[in-house]
Amino acid sequence: MWSPIQQTPTCVVILFSIHFVLKAEKLLKRNGISHDVIPVPREISSDCGMAVEFSCLEKERVLELLASADLRIAGLYSRNGKNSFQPISPEHLAVNALN
Amino acid sequence: MxxxxxxxxxxxxxxxxxxxREVIDTVSSVLGSMSLSPGRSAHQYSLECSRVIFNTREALADFFNCPDSSRIAFTCNVTEALNVGIFGLLGKKLHPGDHVITTALEHNSVMRPLRYLEKTAGINISILPVSGDGEVMVSELPRLMRHNTRLIVANHVSNVTGAVADIEAIGRNKGDAVFMVDAAQSAGVFPIDVVSMNIDMLAFTGHKSLLGPTGSGGFYLRQGLSLRPLKMGGTGSNSETEIQPDFMPDCYEAGTPNTLGIAGLGAGVGFVNRTxxxxxxxxxxxxxxxxxxxxxxxxxxxxxxxxxxxxxxxxxxxxxxxxxxxxxxxxxxxxxxxxxxxxxxxxxxxxxxxxxxxxxxxxxxxxxxxxxxxxxxxxxxxxxxxxx
Structure with missing residues (x-):
């Protein structure tokens, strides 16, 4: 599990439903990428689902893994503070563009 | 005596x-250890329930060689799965006047929905006959095919005669029609590969040879096919909108699912795999x-x-x-x-x-x-x- 004590900036990926969150979790676990399954932050969306948080250093690898499993993502954010998130614009999402 | x-x-x-034993133990331990309500809240119990459902979905996808586990939706039995498939195609792939082929060995869970659509939506039904010892004569399929055959529904194993239909041959000759297989009696005993058998929709139940509890079942739906959901409601996803999600599995799984049944079904599939x-x-x-x-x-x-x-x-x-x-x-x-x-x-x-x-x-x-x-x-x- 990724620990918030770590000081590296983190990214939060939003997927379409809990199934895809757990699919992403399985992929990240299998590939040894530290992560945490968190409630979708209210600052991002009013959706009551879950999201996956991981170190931004792993961003490219995570996006690659999700793309390789055909996991479409609904949004990607970097966490700037406890309750502050910055969307990473779609053009930076190589394969998994929002649709 | x-x-x-x-x-x-x-x-x-x-x-x-x-x-x-492991099915009984799994159901009991899940009932005793978590809230049974998956994907609804962000707390640990809900997340654990979501994992139980996810694991069964992944196990079933492996079991039937489905390329993507999100294409499996849970229902309370195979009857519901077949109803979702048959009624859900209406207005999508199936329209009034279209032609449907099925077999003489179908269960009422297929025949009643089809007969209803025959009467109310004007679909035309042809029936593949059976031989003297109760086997479906798949060789008759090409003769029955029409330009507007949109759906073929076939029972894999007859619950009356035990006969096994040649699903692969039907899959090879299905043309553009949607091929729906009722695997009620076969899943868990006869190998099913949705890819090599060219199956578009596979309906299964948990409580027969997959050795799970009653109230569990579901279907696989090929990527690119969509159905009109029979029920709409809470899915735990897209909650901000009043429109039913259009992606699987959520679009066909409104309402709190049978977490216990699905947990037991997962254990049943595990037993079948191990045995x-x-x-x-x-x-x-x-x-x-x-x-x-x-x-x-x-x-x-x-x-x-x-x-x-x-x-x-x-x-x-x-x-x-x-x-x-x-x-x-x-x-x-x-x-x-x-x-x-x-x-x-x-x-x-x-x-x-x-x-x-x-x-x-x-x-x-x-x-x-x-x-x-x-x-x-x-x-x-x-x-x-x-x-x-």
Whole structure:
């Protein structure tokens, strides 16, 4: 599990439903990428689902893994503070563009 | 009779019994350890429930070789899955005046929705006939195909005769039609590969040979196909909108699911995987051959269905000369504690095809937990009943 004590900036990926969150979790676990399954932050969306948080250093690898499993993502954010998130614009999402 | 014989359960085609220990333990531990409400809240209990559902979905995707586990949706049984498929295609791939092909061995869970659409939506139905020993004549398929054949629904294994339909051949010849397979009796005994069999929608149930609890089942739907959902409501996703999600599995899973049943189903699939589907089939087929050889010696008994040398399931339909089906079943139950099913088995078309309508047959359906001793006791009981 990724620990918030770590000081590296983190990214939060939003997927379409809990199934895809757990699919992403399985992929990240299998590939040894530290992560945490968190409630979708209210600052991002009013959706009551879950999201996956991981170190931004792993961003490219995570996006690659999700793309390789055909996991479409609904949004990607970097966490700037406890309750502050910055969307990473779609053009930076190589394969998994929002649709 | 002095000592009461131990009960013999031979109604596995209705619901398998007993269940593997791990299915019972899983259901019990899930019931005792989490809230059973997945994907609804962000707390640990809900997340654990979501994992239970996710794991069963992944296990089923592997089991049927589905390329993407999100293409599996859970329902409460195969009947619901078939209803979602048949009614859900209306207005999508299926329109008034379109043509549907099905087989003479279908269960009412297929025939009733189709007959309803025939009457209310003007679809036209053709039926693949069966041969003398109750096998679907797939060779007739090309002759029945029309330019507007949009749907082919086929029963994989008959719950009346135990006959196995050549699903691969249907898949090869389906043309542009949606190919829907009712795997109620086959899943867990006969290998199913949705890719190599060219299956567009596979409907299965949890409580038969997948050895799970009742109230569990579902379907696989090929990528690119969509259905009109039969129910809409809370999915735990896209909550900010009042529009039903259009992605699987959420679009077909409104409402809190049967988490317990799905947990047990996952354990059942685990048991089948560990035991080996081939070992299960071999065991059941060996018992079936013994049974068929035994009743073959009794001239008062007539079996309806494929002979022992054919690939078949351990579902044995028979009649005892001069006895009604209900009388035979009742005597088996009361005098010998052998539980079977008598009648039409919800498949009147199959009985019409076999010439056993409207009385039906006495059906023995053997499962993985039946033994040779069960078969011997059943044969002895049938011998006694047929003599007086």
């Amino acid at each position: 002095s000592a009461k014989p131990s009960p013999i359960y031979a109604d596995n085609a209705a619901t398998s019994f007993p269940k593997p 080996g589907i081939a070992a299960i089939r071999e065991h059941e087929q060996r018992l079936c051959r013994l049974f068929l050889e035994g009743v073959g010696q009794m001239k008062e008994i007539r079996v309806f269905g494929p002979t022992a040398d054919r690939e078949r399931a351990a579902v044995i339909s028979l009649r005892v000369k001069g006895k009604s089906e209900s009388e035979v079943a009742q005597r088996l139950d009361r005098d010998f504690r052998i539980m079977v099913r008598a009648g039409l088995h919800c498949a009147p078309g199959a009985h019409r095809a076999m010439g056993t309508f409207a009385e039906g047959t006495v059906r023995f359906s053997l499962g993985f937990f039946n033994t040779e001793a069960d078969v011997t006791a059943s044969l002895t009981a049938l011998e006694i009943i047929s003599k007086n």
